[in-house]
Amino acid sequence: MTQAQSVNTDFWGVDGCAAGWIVARKTWEDGALTFSVHSDWQSLATDADSKNTLMAVDMPIGLTDFGRRACDVLARQTLGRPRASSVFAPPRRPMLHFDTYEAANNWGKAQGTDGGGGLSKQAWNLLPKIRQIDRWIDRSKQKYVREAHPELAFQRLNDGNPLPPKRIAEGQRARIDLLQSADIVAPSELPQFKSSVVKIDDILDAAVLAWTASSIADGTATCLTDSSKTDARGLTMEIWY
Numbered sequence: 001m002t003q004a005q006s007v008n009t010d011f012w013g014v015d016g017c018a019a020g021w022i023v024a025r026k027t028w029e030d031g032a033l034t035f036s037v038h039s040d041w042q043s044l045a046t047d048a049d050s051k052n053t054l055m056a057v058d059m060p061i062g063l064t065d066f067g068r069r070a071c072d073v074l075a076r077q078t079l080g081r082p083r084a085s086s087v088f089a090p091p092r093r094p095m096l097h098f099d100t101y102e103a104a105n106n107w108g109k110a111q112g113t114d115g116g117g118g119l120s121k122q123a124w125n126l127l128p129k130i131r132q133i134d135r136w137i138d139r140s141k142q143k144y145v146r147e148a149h150p151e152l153a154f155q156r157l158n159d160g161n162p163l164p165p166k167r168i169a170e171g172q173r174a175r176i177d178l179l180q181s182a183d184i185v186a187p188s189e190l191p192q193f194k195s196s197v198v199k200i201d202d203i204l205d206a207a208v209l210a211w212t213a214s215s216i217a218d219g220t221a222t223c224l225t226d227s228s229k230t231d232a233r234g235l236t237m238e239i240w241y
Contacts, residue, residue: 013209056148060090062235152241
């Protein structure tokens with residue numbers, strides 16, 4: 001999407017949360033950032049279909065059948081220690097069809113290290129959301145729904161320097177300060193949700209992903225990818241920030 005094409009486009013940052021999906025929307029009319037929660041991906045996608053949107057989503061899009069994705073390796077290298085651990089290895093697509101963690105993990109281990117190895121519990125817990133996107137997306141939809149990573153975006157805002165973990169107050173404060181200094185959202189504009197619905201780090205991630213979506217549109221975002229690699233469904237495996 002070029003600058004000319006981004007006119008009248010709303011930029012959405014989307015992150016998974018306990019209640020489903022948290023969306024931060026930057027509207028083209030005034031640049032204001034507003035937040036909403038969707039219980040499932042289909043309702044979110046239906047809402048997006050009624051608008052001219054470009055979404056940056058913190059969820060794997062494009063999955064291997066065997067082996068690891070190059071974009072995940074590049075993302076860990078870019079973040080460096082200790083934040084590299086925030087980039088988890090997503091499931092290979094055959095893992096989406098298993099009913100239990102043990103079965104999916106054992107299948108992965110049987111593929112060997114070169115095949116990608118086992119599955120982390122973190123990745124397994126995200127499988128329902130990964131399934132929702134994978135069933136819906138195709139190559140044409142990937143033009144306006146891009147995989148992104150909030151930790152990469154925050155590190156970019158922080159001039160490439162690592163940040164404290166976002167699970168602690170110091171890390172949350174640092175990210176709020178970065179959002180405010182970049183005129184993305186003021187602290188007073190951040191919504192208040194029960195932690196059982198949406199956690200503060202989900203809100204911060206959605207906010208910086210809305211900024212990432214606008215950066216994709218104006219050509220300032222970075223894309224980590226092996227552009228020659230697409231998955232079995234023709235989806236490009238890439239991470240934006």
